[in-house]
Amino acid sequence: MHEMSIVVSIIDIAENEAKKAHAEKISELELDIGTVSGIELNALNFAFESVKPQTMLKNAEIKINIIYAKSKCEDCSFEYKTDNVYNLCPKCNSYRTHIIQGKEMKVKSISVD
Numbered sequence: 347m348h349e350m351s352i353v354v355s356i357i358d359i360a361e362n363e364a365k366k367a368h369a370e371k372i373s374e375l376e377l378d379i380g381t382v383s384g385i386e387l388n389a390l391n392f393a394f395e396s397v398k399p400q401t402m403l404k405n406a407e408i409k410i411n412i413i414y415a416k417s418k419c420e421d422c423s424f425e426y427k428t429d430n431v432y433n434l435c436p437k438c439n440s441y442r443t444h445i446i447q448g449k450e451m452k453v454k455s456i457s458v459d
């Protein structure tokens with residue numbers, strides 16, 4: 347389950363930020379997670395719940411913003427919502443499309459006490 351290593355690195359980032367701010371605990375952690383980031387949200391939540399108690403995030407609320415994926419067609423420049431990294435342009439059926447949004451996996455904000 348690669349979500350566990352993602353959670354461990356997110357918690358590392360959050361704890362480093364909190365220590366810089368001389369905080370003792372983290373009250374809220376906000377994340378941006380794209381729908382084609384390859385992250386399974388249930389697995390991510392499960393990983394947080396199992397790791398959290400040993401960290402500064404013990405009582406933190408984890409907020410997850412879902413970023414819906416969008417693709418852009420290189421042939422006709424059409425932009426559209428998708429749920430798959432590999433997809434055809436719905437307008438011209440081109441294969442030359444690429445994801446312009448939805449691969450994110452980042453810490454958006456951290457609130458400390």
Ligand SMILES: [Zn+2]
Nearest residue numbers: 419422435438
């Ligand atoms: Zn197109």
